[in-house]
Amino acid sequence: MSRIGIGISLSVGAAALVALACASPTPPALEEARRVHSAAVADAMVSENAPVLLYEAKQQLDEAEAAWQRGDDPAKVSHLAYLAGKRTEIARAVAEKRVADAEAGALSRERDRTVLEARTREVDLARVEADQARKREAQAQAVAASEAERAAQLEKELEELQAKKTDRGIVLTLGDVLFDFAKANLRSGAQQNLYRLVTFLREHPDRAVLVEGHTDSIGGDDYNLTLSERRADSVRSFRASNGIAPDRIVAKAFGKAQPVASNESDAGRQQNRRVEVVILDPGVAAW
Amino acid sequence: MLSQKALVEAQLAAARAEARGAQINVAEIRDHIEVLRAEIERAQ
Numbered sequence: 572m573s574r575i576g577i578g579i580s581l582s583v584g585a586a587a588l589v590a591l592a593c594a595s596p597t598p599p600a601l602e603e604a605r606r607v608h609s610a611a612v613a614d615a616m617v618s619e620n621a622p623v624l625l626y627e628a629k630q631q632l633d634e635a636e637a638a639w640q641r642g643d644d645p646a647k648v649s650h651l652a653y654l655a656g657k658r659t660e661i662a663r664a665v666a667e668k669r670v671a672d673a674e675a676g677a678l679s680r681e682r683d684r685t686v687l688e689a690r691t692r693e694v695d696l697a698r699v700e701a702d703q704a705r706k707r708e709a710q711a712q713a714v715a716a717s718e719a720e721r722a723a724q725l726e727k728e729l730e731e732l733q734a735k736k737t738d739r740g741i742v743l744t745l746g747d748v749l750f751d752f753a754k755a756n757l758r759s760g761a762q763q764n765l766y767r768l769v770t771f772l773r774e775h776p777d778r779a780v781l782v783e784g785h786t787d788s789i790g791g792d793d794y795n796l797t798l799s800e801r802r803a804d805s806v807r808s809f810r811a812s813n814g815i816a817p818d819r820i821v822a823k824a825f826g827k828a829q830p831v832a833s834n835e836s837d838a839g840r841q842q843n844r845r846v847e848v849v850i851l852d853p854g855v856a857a858w
Numbered sequence: 859m860l861s862q863k864a865l866v867e868a869q870l871a872a873a874r875a876e877a878r879g880a881q882i883n884v885a886e887i888r889d890h891i892e893v894l895r896a897e898i899e900r901a902q
Contacts, residue, residue: 664873671880678887
């Protein structure tokens with residue numbers, strides 16, 4: 572046989588093998604490898620994030636295709652196709668990791684910003700609370716100072732009125748300087764003392780007073796009782812006419828029944844002729 | 859052939875594990891951000 576004849580025979584043989592391979596059904600592993608690879612190529616997530624691995628998987632797939640075209644052992648074709656499919660899946664997994672890593676990077680930056688925002692708000696809130704605490708403290712100090720000032724003022728006023736603290740309240744004794752002998756109308760000079768008391772009552776609207784009239788023992792009981800009652804009423808009227816609500820003032824007459832000194836001497840009788848003003852504790856009614 | 863198959867399967871398992879780890883990391887960061895936002899909301 573000539574060389575030409577041998578060449579023709581080989582070519583015909585090869586063509587026959589290719590034709591035989593093409594006529595056989597495609598191995599399932601190769602079909603699966605093609606499907607997996609086509610899907611990966613069509614998926615931008617894979618093709619953009621793992622292009623090199625996808626290329627290597629394509630080379631592996633081409634190798635399987637070539638083996639099948641050559642009519643290699645079907646087991647070998649399936650093996651190569653299997654490897655191509657797995658390499659494509661590796662490309663997909665790597666692409667998924669890269670996408671996740673990129674997302675984690677962006678989220679980490681967002682988290683850093685959020686942490687900063689949270690801490691900033693914490694600081695702002697702490698600052699606001701500190702300011703409020705300072706204001707409350709300042710207010711409390713102002714109230715305390717005001718109360719202390721008020722207490723000091725009260726002490727001073729009581730001192731000016733020559734008052735005494737007793738179980739009944741604060742007792743201010745107005746001696747017979749208020750009235751002329753056997754008279755119930757106030758002396759003009761007495762009003763100065765009473766103005767101070769009116770001022771005190773205006774500044775302490777939570778206080779009420781009892782005005783108690785007393786006489787010495789000169790004269791009959793009825794006379795002295797009436798006189799002490801009229802004197803107490805004079806004081807009460809004076810205050811009422813100076814803006815003190817009537818229900819804050821109650822007048823009582825005791826006549827000579829409650830002497831504070833002996834009625835045997837002028838000095839004692841002078842002490843007994845008196846009006847006592849009882850300034851009741853805060854909130855205690857005069858009635 | 860067997861060693862090639864085992865190798866590629868091991869590579870795939872490793873790649874999938876890494877991908878899963880990265881996705882868990884993303885979820886954890888998201889959760890942390892949610893917690894921080896809730897803190898901010900409470901503080902307002």
